[in-house]
Amino acid sequence: MPEVTEQQILDALRCVIDPERHGNIVDLGMVQGVRIKSGHVALSLEVDPQRGPHLEPLRKQVESLVHKLPGVLSASVVLTAERAPRPPVQEGGRPTAGGRSHQAPELLPEVKAIVAVASGKGGVGKSTTAVNLAVALARLGKRTGLLDADIYGPSMRRLLGIAGQPVSSDGSRLDPMERHGVKSMSMAFLVEEETPIVWRGPMVQSALEQMMRDVAWGDLDVLIVDMPPGTGDTQLTMAQRVPLAGAIIVSTPQDIALIDARKGLNMFRKVDVPVLGLIENMSYFLCPKCGERTEIFGHGGARREAEALAMDFLGEVPLDVAIRETSDAGMPIVAAEPEGPHAQTFLAIAEAVWAKVEQSLSRRAASAPRIVVT
Ligand code: ADP
Numbered sequence: 001m002p003e004v005t006e007q008q009i010l011d012a013l014r015c016v017i018d019p020e021r022h023g024n025i026v027d028l029g030m031v032q033g034v035r036i037k038s039g040h041v042a043l044s045l046e047v048d049p050q051r052g053p054h055l056e057p058l059r060k061q062v063e064s065l066v067h068k069l070p071g072v073l074s075a076s077v078v079l080t081a082e083r084a085p086r087p088p089v090q091e092g093g094r095p096t097a098g099g100r101s102h103q104a105p106e107l108l109p110e111v112k113a114i115v116a117v118a119s120g121k122g123g124v125g126k127s128t129t130a131v132n133l134a135v136a137l138a139r140l141g142k143r144t145g146l147l148d149a150d151i152y153g154p155s156m157r158r159l160l161g162i163a164g165q166p167v168s169s170d171g172s173r174l175d176p177m178e179r180h181g182v183k184s185m186s187m188a189f190l191v192e193e194e195t196p197i198v199w200r201g202p203m204v205q206s207a208l209e210q211m212m213r214d215v216a217w218g219d220l221d222v223l224i225v226d227m228p229p230g231t232g233d234t235q236l237t238m239a240q241r242v243p244l245a246g247a248i249i250v251s252t253p254q255d256i257a258l259i260d261a262r263k264g265l266n267m268f269r270k271v272d273v274p275v276l277g278l279i280e281n282m283s284y285f286l287c288p289k290c291g292e293r294t295e296i297f298g299h300g301g302a303r304r305e306a307e308a309l310a311m312d313f314l315g316e317v318p319l320d321v322a323i324r325e326t327s328d329a330g331m332p333i334v335a336a337e338p339e340g341p342h343a344q345t346f347l348a349i350a351e352a353v354w355a356k357v358e359q360s361l362s363r364r365a366a367s368a369p370r371i372v373v374t
Contacts, residue, residue, distance in 0.1 A: 039073035113245035122229035136350035138181035148186030156186035161330020246276035253297035277312035282319035
């Protein structure tokens with residue numbers, strides 16, 4: 001008997017109506033991942049996590065219908081949870097009512113966890129922290145990427161000390177540039193240095209998407225995304241188009257108590273992205289001559305503030321001229337002085353971040369309805 005085709009399966013499933021959404025399950029985009037092998041058919045029904053427990057009859061109905069098709073030896077249908085619906089972006093970057101489009105292909109499917117590093121304002125050391133965190137994660141053995149999402153002010157060429165242009169090995173996608181064990185992509189690799197980039201919102205959005213879709217990132221455990229400062233279009237695009245495992249907020253002690261760090265935090269919470277925690281940068285001053293630690297802004301404030309905001313505290317990085325000098329020379333301190341105290345600090349932060357990422361991923365998996373294979 002000829003093998004059943006995906007088209008025959010979809011045609012048959014068009015007569016199955018989702019009772020609550022008033023449409024057939026194929027046109028509603030619920031039927032995903034149809035696989036056929038020697039008469040054995042598997043597919044998933046993508047459903048809202050809250051509805052999972054009620055949908056067992058629907059799952060069974062689909063399974064028995066597929067099983068009855070000619071040429072089908074076995075059918076297994078699983079329910080999978082759609083990621084929490086987020087408002088799609090309208091022109092101008094404002095969210096609209098309703099859920100995410102089913103048509104938009106998932107970006108970065110080969111990446112296990114995408115983590116945004118954000119700050120309420122510029123100059124707090126967000127990019128420096130993102131780079132050192134990425135190098136530290138790579139040293140922990142994680143396959144790590146670093147995406148510079150700051151389209152207007154990309155800094156990764158300087159921070160990673162990367163020269164030259166990316167090439168394409170497969171003729172269709174760009175290879176990321178690799179340094180210090182980290183794969184990276186930045187607008188800085190693609191445009192002339194000093195070229196002012198004057199782009200409007202939708203262009204920024206499509207440039208960002210291209211750096212995700214048209215770059216051969218390969219299998220990664222984690223992609224660190226260095227976000228531009230503040231809470232503009234890029235943040236919304238990333239929060240809405242990309243399945244972020246979570247966001248990290250970088251703040252200095254003097255601004256954590258102020259409004260800026262909270263703005264960043266609230267934005268991610270509003271769009272349903274878990275905030276993994278806070279890193280305090282320039283936390284205390286480490287004298288390069290005598291090694292004495294001076295608590296310029298007092299100690300423990302950020303930890304307390306993080307607690308008050310129900311955020312985890314991931315660690316503190318001192319203000320040290322060595323961090324600035326190495327950063328500006330294209331050699332992040334974790335790579336420049338791998339055995340030094342700053343590298344140890346960043347490695348500890350990377351471990352804390354990875355633990356939070358794993359929690360976030362397993363929480364996401366657990367929010368899916370129980371998968372039943374019969
Ligand atoms: P942002 O991404 O928040 O705008 P950057 O990472 O570009 O900030 O950092 C701003 C400046 O501060 C850079 O010159 C950087 O080298 C320096 N810097 C960042 N963190 C530290 C630190 N912990 N100690 C010393 N200098 C730092």
